[in-house]
Amino acid sequence: MEAVPRKTTIRDVAEAAGVGVGTISRVLNSSSQVSRETRARVLKAIRRLGFRPNAQARRILRRRSETVCFLLSNRDFLHPFHARILQGVESYASGMKQHVLFAALHYSPRIAADKIDLPHVLQEHGLIDGVILAGTIYPNLLRRMESIHVPFVALSNNVMGMDGKSAFDQVGFDDFSATLEATRHLTGEGHREIAFAGDLSFPWFQRRFAGYREAMREKKLKPVLAAAKGAQSFVDFGQRVAQRIMGRRPKPSAVVAGNDEIAYGLWLWLRRQGVKVPDEISLVGFDDREEAVLMDPPLTTIRVHKEEIGQTCMKMLLERLHNPQMAFSQRILPTEFVIRGSVRHI
Amino acid sequence: MEAVPRKTTIRDVAEAAGVGVGTISRVLNSSSQVSRETRARVLKAIRRLGFRPNAQARRILRRRSETVCFLLSNRDFLHPFHARILQGVESYASGMKQHVLFAALHYSPRIAADKIDLPHVLQEHGLIDGVILAGTIYPNLLRRMESIHVPFVALSNNVMGMDGKSAFDQVGFDDFSATLEATRHLTGEGHREIAFAGDLSFPWFQRRFAGYREAMREKKLKPVLAAAKGAQSFVDFGQRVAQRIMGRRPKPSAVVAGNDEIAYGLWLWLRRQGVKVPDEISLVGFDDREEAVLMDPPLTTIRVHKEEIGQTCMKMLLERLHNPQMAFSQRILPTEFVIRGSVRHI
DNA sequence: AAAAGCTGTGGAACTGGTTCCACACCCTAC
DNA sequence: GTAGGGTGTGGAACCAGTTCCACAGCTTTT
Numbered sequence: 217m218e219a220v221p222r223k224t225t226i227r228d229v230a231e232a233a234g235v236g237v238g239t240i241s242r243v244l245n246s247s248s249q250v251s252r253e254t255r256a257r258v259l260k261a262i263r264r265l266g267f268r269p270n271a272q273a274r275r276i277l278r279r280r281s282e283t284v285c286f287l288l289s290n291r292d293f294l295h296p297f298h299a300r301i302l303q304g305v306e307s308y309a310s311g312m313k314q315h316v317l318f319a320a321l322h323y324s325p326r327i328a329a330d331k332i333d334l335p336h337v338l339q340e341h342g343l344i345d346g347v348i349l350a351g352t353i354y355p356n357l358l359r360r361m362e363s364i365h366v367p368f369v370a371l372s373n374n375v376m377g378m379d380g381k382s383a384f385d386q387v388g389f390d391d392f393s394a395t396l397e398a399t400r401h402l403t404g405e406g407h408r409e410i411a412f413a414g415d416l417s418f419p420w421f422q423r424r425f426a427g428y429r430e431a432m433r434e435k436k437l438k439p440v441l442a443a444a445k446g447a448q449s450f451v452d453f454g455q456r457v458a459q460r461i462m463g464r465r466p467k468p469s470a471v472v473a474g475n476d477e478i479a480y481g482l483w484l485w486l487r488r489q490g491v492k493v494p495d496e497i498s499l500v501g502f503d504d505r506e507e508a509v510l511m512d513p514p515l516t517t518i519r520v521h522k523e524e525i526g527q528t529c530m531k532m533l534l535e536r537l538h539n540p541q542m543a544f545s546q547r548i549l550p551t552e553f554v555i556r557g558s559v560r561h562i
Numbered sequence: 563m564e565a566v567p568r569k570t571t572i573r574d575v576a577e578a579a580g581v582g583v584g585t586i587s588r589v590l591n592s593s594s595q596v597s598r599e600t601r602a603r604v605l606k607a608i609r610r611l612g613f614r615p616n617a618q619a620r621r622i623l624r625r626r627s628e629t630v631c632f633l634l635s636n637r638d639f640l641h642p643f644h645a646r647i648l649q650g651v652e653s654y655a656s657g658m659k660q661h662v663l664f665a666a667l668h669y670s671p672r673i674a675a676d677k678i679d680l681p682h683v684l685q686e687h688g689l690i691d692g693v694i695l696a697g698t699i700y701p702n703l704l705r706r707m708e709s710i711h712v713p714f715v716a717l718s719n720n721v722m723g724m725d726g727k728s729a730f731d732q733v734g735f736d737d738f739s740a741t742l743e744a745t746r747h748l749t750g751e752g753h754r755e756i757a758f759a760g761d762l763s764f765p766w767f768q769r770r771f772a773g774y775r776e777a778m779r780e781k782k783l784k785p786v787l788a789a790a791k792g793a794q795s796f797v798d799f800g801q802r803v804a805q806r807i808m809g810r811r812p813k814p815s816a817v818v819a820g821n822d823e824i825a826y827g828l829w830l831w832l833r834r835q836g837v838k839v840p841d842e843i844s845l846v847g848f849d850d851r852e853e854a855v856l857m858d859p860p861l862t863t864i865r866v867h868k869e870e871i872g873q874t875c876m877k878m879l880l881e882r883l884h885n886p887q888m889a890f891s892q893r894i895l896p897t898e899f900v901i902r903g904s905v906r907h908i
Numbered sequence: 909a910a911a912a913g914c915t916g917t918g919g920a921a922c923t924g925g926t927t928c929c930a931c932a933c934c935c936t937a938c
Numbered sequence: 939g940t941a942g943g944g945t946g947t948g949g950a951a952c953c954a955g956t957t958c959c960a961c962a963g964c965t966t967t968t
Contacts, residue, residue: 235947237924237926251945272621272925273925274924276953276955277924277925293646300640313682315663318662342618480856488858507853510830572956585916587955587957588917588956595917617955618954620955620956622923622925623955688924
């Protein structure tokens with residue numbers, strides 16, 4: 217351990233153990249075919265010399281880098297949502313002796329695909345085996361990814377403007393069923409005037425709205441979309457929407473928010489106006505971020521299993537790498553409706 | 563681009579351009595010494611064949627992987643604080659054409675150093691040039707890192723139980739001066755009864771407490787440490803502490819919280835009891851996480867420049883790699899006191 | 909005119925592993 | 939006794955780059 221471990225190569229070990237280089241390689245890769253005594257002798261020499269094989273050299277021959285790239289696109293920062301997914305990717309990867317490279321990318325949805333300046337690591341060859349696309353994914357990025365011939369898996373919830381089938385692997389969760397269930401819960405609790413708060417220019421809010429609308433249709437209730445222009449953030453959006461909603465007649469008794477941040481914005485405004493949640497108005501969020509449970513009352517919301525999504529992305533990517541001919545597929549993971557304290561029975 | 567870009571090697575390009583392999587290499591590395599016409603011919607051949615050099619092969623010769631590992635230790639999840647630091651690391655790294663590998667590690671502080679099971683990527687040789695240690699760093703991990711002879715930089719604020727000088731590079735921020743300034747602000751606003759809320763078993767809270775205490779000493783005020791046992795989380799800790807503090811006589815008019823989460827816990831409990839912030843009690847946090855600005859009133863707190871810390875870590879690591887003989891140093895970055903709405907003038 | 913110096917280029921040798929072929933050796937079968 | 943089969947091992951060739959030495963061809967100096 218203390219001997220300088222630098223320049224010891226497989227040939228040094230071979231000489232020290234009095235065997236050929238091939239034998240060292242066989243011992244390292246435990247590919248049978250080595251006698252018990254020889255193996256012991258080699259292992260002893262390895263330990264004595266402090267030999268650590270150079271993984272780089274192996275990678276050339278194997279034509280595998282055993283590394284995948286987690287590519288976060290068009291995000292100002294690594295939001296807890298994606299941080300959790302990254303963590304899921306890492307945990308699955310480390311179990312499979314794979315490495316995860318983190319890279320960020322900023323690009324315009326309107327730029328030509330071949331003009332997208334991918335991170336350095338994707339421009340060279342052999343550094344990574346595959347990519348997990350996170351962040352916001354526009355069609356031009358997908359086309360760019362295809363052009364470099366590297367297998368990839370995309371987080372389908374953040375894919376923009378691809379309605380039909382697409383020729384790539386995807387992992388996502390079921391926005392529609394999630395708000396369907398959440399809204400059914402509200403109607404089950406006796407609510408009739410239920411609004412949905414979200415900006416439908418985002419496809420995921422469209423899907424969530426559709427689930428909400430379906431549940432409303434089932435009960436023959438009138439869906440109400442509450443939106444606001446010029447919001448600086450989701451929280452700001454929530455605050456603006458709250459103001460609007462409270463001006464409506466009839467006043468809604470419950471709001472399904474497009475995500476937890478919007479719900480927080482709603483809550484903040486309501487609180488400031490002295491409107492009690494859930495006594496006067498019920499609230500449902502979406503995502504179940506850390507803060508949801510810390511709100512007062514704790515927010516009833518839809519939990520997205522972020523680690524599991526990350527793990528599934530990694531798993532799917534490895535399957536693709538092992539079997540490049542496999543048909544493309546989309547895996548949809550279930551969400552979980554978490555009942556806390558922000559919904560009241562009427 | 564559409565030609566199968568796989569197996570094209572430098573020798574294929576050499577043949578296509580009618581030059582030797584050395585020339586291709588010279589063109590790729592733009593190491594002068596190539597005539598204008600030859601360079602043009604080579605570049606044309608590269609483009610025509612869709613050649614992308616294999617970085618793996620280069621790395622063997624260069625003995626550099628151009629990759630660093632961001633190692634998150636003993637964290638259940640990638641907290642926004644560390645996510646921001648990771649992002650700083652990545653942004654600086656990508657500017658320097660370096661890659662960032664994300665890895666997680668869980669270990670016991672009491673296990674022997676050589677028993678710590680480092681991530682796969684650190685066990686092999688040549689995969690990474692250096693490590694950035696984030697998360698909680700105990701002495702045994704430091705010793706383990708030293709044993710593998712890989713340069714590393716540690717986030718010094720999370721180093722546990724190393725009081726004296728240490729033989730490694732560190733980047734941190736100044737806990738002491740931060741709370742010193744924050745507490746001076748409170749005394750400047752006329753506060754006399756000021757408590758500090760934090761668990762001193764964490765070294766960073768010790769340093770923050772020391773800064774608070776110094777400011778109190780300057781004004782000949784009595785420091786009050788408010789702590790609670792058995793808390794499940796920092797937020798929970800804050801709630802328990804709030805309860806205690808409000809029972810004290812004289813009742814404090816202000817509290818310096820060890821971090822924003824504790825401040826949030828305090829705020830939550832106070833709110834529930836109908837105690838108004840800042841009218842009845844003022845609050846100062848630490849960290850300036852995203853949520854601080856969203857609290858009601860927005861939290862006056864100490865901003866830690868997380869991206870900058872990450873960038874500095876990366877910068878320092880690169881300096882170490884270029885100059886291995888360089889003396890070890892500790893870089894302390896300033897914090898910023900951010901005045902919002904949770905402190906009132908008396 | 910010869911010597912010295914410079915630039916540009918080819919290609920062998922090299923990096924540090926893996927793979928595969930050849931072969932030695934031993935055991936069993938005919 | 940020899941043919942056949944299995945096992946264990948050595949080492950050359952290989953992967954895909956970089957580096958460096960030798961040398962050609964030209965210009966400049968003595």
